[in-house]
Amino acid sequence: MQRKAPHINRFSQLIRSFRVVRLLLWTLWVIYRERRRVVRARARGNYEVQPNTDVLIDVLIAFRQTAIKLGVLMIKLGQFMSTRADLLPERALAVLTSLQDEVPPESFDHVVSVIESEYKKPVDELFSKIEKNCTAAASLGQVHKAVLSKTGETVAVKVQRPNIDQLVTMDLNSLRFVIWVITKFVDTSFIDLQGFYREFRRTVYEEIDFVTEAANAKRFKEMFKDDHTVYIPNIYEDYITRRVLVIEWIDGIKLNDYAALDAAKINRLEVAKRTVNAYFYQFFETGFFHADPHPGNIFVKADSSPDEPVVAFLDFGMVGTITKVMKRSLRDIFFGFITRDAHLMVGALARLGFIGDGANQVAIEKAIALILEQYHGVTLGQMRELEMDDITQDIVNLLYGQPFRIPAQFAFTGRAVGTLLGVSTGLAPNFNFIEVATPYARSFMGLDANSARETIQEVLTQLLENGKVLLSLPRSVESLITRIDSGQMEVKLANLPQTRGRRGRNGNGGGVAVAAASGGRVSLLLMFLASMGGGVYLTNIHLEGPGWFCLGLAGLAALGTLFKR
Incomplete structure (x- = not known):
């Protein structure tokens, strides 16, 4: 008989919402207050002002303790805030990083209810064996080791926490309400709480959809198909649902288990090189990267050669x-x-x-x-x-x-x-x-x-656009001065005392006359300096084409300056 997770009743919803609102209101208010104080002081030129880190740490410790009790989205929110150097100073951020390791697992009965609800079958028909103790617990789900009944393969079963949709909706509404209250009554121009909410909401909804995670995993599998140093586990297509995901089980050693790595005589320097290379390939080459690289999500495969370690990546719910x-x-x-x-x-x-x-x-x-x-x-x-x-x-x-x-x-x-x-x-x-x-x-x-061809095209385009502006600048300046001199435009100098000194012809001051005589030469001189500097820099980094173009532009500017005399 299929078991369903119990629905959260109305009274429990109200109690939870009250606790979440109270927690968020105080936490976000203290973060906002300290940020406002520092930003305002530094806007006045006082760069010595620092946030009261002890106050922030106290409120975040209280947040962490309550978040662990409330679970699900509050834990996720704490982890999300731990990445935000725009909201918190470094010492305060460190308080929230431990949330990743403090997430308590759900009971096995809840896990079974989710599995049976998704597959419409008893759990015993799906898996010949499934371990009751989870191997990893996160804010939105947990992983259990199991054996598929059909094939006998050992797999990892990732299961969402019960009532996840209801809890996420409730807590996001509470967060949105708290941000509305703060933004309604105080100036938040220097801290984008609405943007923070939108980003957090988007990432949460992406992460609770295991269909999206399966697609991410398949994309990573394709990205690294020709790289023998990196392994991406297989996804079992017949077992993909929004709330349960079955993945190939990977035996291996966590990256931070140094004793086990040394016992297996794994070349740790080579592991570091291959892990970082894999990430730089994601950042710079593909523009699609695994966004949760804590040691629990990266393993050295157990069957690796000590001098040729294979790095395996797990958990593709959070990507960038x-x-x-x-x-x-x-x-x-x-x-x-x-x-x-x-x-x-x-x-x-x-x-x-x-x-x-x-x-x-x-x-x-x-x-x-x-x-x-x-x-x-x-x-x-x-x-x-x-x-x-x-x-x-x-x-x-x-x-x-x-x-x-x-x-x-x-x-x-x-x-x-x-x-x-x-x-x-x-x-x-x-x-x-x-x-x-x-x-x-x-x-x-x-x-x-x-990448030289693409870069040269971009540089040339920018130089041509800038060159058009610079070449037209002397003519524009002279046109402007002619309009002033003919009386078509009046220039008023604010905050300067009125002078009664000698005036030039047509009643215009001598300063404008000097500008008319020198405006073209000054702009050409600026063009010469900018082009010369750009040419020297580009040739030094071996971009000869754009470099010589800049130097040629500098030569034209120099000739223009001579003719202006």
Whole structure:
């Protein structure tokens, strides 16, 4: 007889909603209050102000304890917040990271009820054996080892927690209500709570649909089909439902089980290289990546050769994507860093969704300029000597102290990179993360031969567009000054005392006359400097075509300056 999970009654719903609203209201209010204090102080130029981390830690400890009792979405929300350096400083974030390991499992009776409800068959007909104790428990589901009755294959059965749809709907409504209350009565221009809600809601609904997870797993299987260093388990097509998923069972050793790896004489440095290479391939080549790389989701296969370890990835419910539009903006951030152009970087960040409407972009540019000043000119060799934790802390301080927001995809990316740093250095302390990343980053930014054609086309297009503007600038300036001189346009200088000095002909001041004489030469000089700098830089990185184009443009500007005399 099929068993069904009991429905949550109305009274229980009201009690839960009250507890969730009370928890969220206090937690989000404290986060908002500290963020507001720091952002306002730094907008006034006081960069010494820091959040009261002890207060944040206290409220987050209370959140974590209650979230574990409430389960499901509250645990997921805590894990989601642990990726948000735009909401919390680093020490506070650390309080929530342990939620991944503190999720209590559901009873086996609940697991059976979900399986039988989905497949419309008794569990004994589906599996000749299924272990009552789960092998892994997460916020939205858990995994049990089993043996298929039809084939005798050992599999992993991933089962959603009972009443998941009802609980998710209830808790999301509570979260939306709390955010509505906060945004209704206080200024939230520097913290995008509505955007936070939309991103969280989207990721939750994607993760509770196991049909989507199965599609993700099959996509990863195709991505790594020719890579013998990476293994993606098979999905059993006949057992895919929205709430239950049957996957090939993988025997192996967790990446952070160093004693077991050493006992099996596994080359830990090679494991670190292969894991990080697999992720960089996802980030830079395919733009589709596994967004939950904690050690419980990455194994070294038990049948691997010690010197040729095979890395197996599990759990594909949380993924991230990097689109072509995102790639272009990321390149702008890179080139902005190289040229110390904070304005270019801020524009790219805004396009990527990091900066909301109404944000003080001048303040953000100043903050980024400080980071550029600190790290600009650092060579790759020097970068290797820097502590990645220090760099991360500087970036976290920048994010927290300014009206930034992190789109979910980039929050996932940041968490993935941070986890990879920890895993790789734990596996092999002498592992060089930057060295492995460099070839992928060069290809991604278009700095290698394979990407040169696309990059040259983009650079030429940008240079032509900028060249048109620069070439037309002297003519525009002269036209503007002619209109002023003929009386068609009046110029008023605000906040300056009225002068009674000598005036030029037609009653115009001498300053405008000087501008008319020198405007064309100044703009041509700026064009010359910009083109010359771009040409030197591009030729140095072996992009001779765009480089010579810039140098030619600089020559034309120099000739124009001479003729202007």
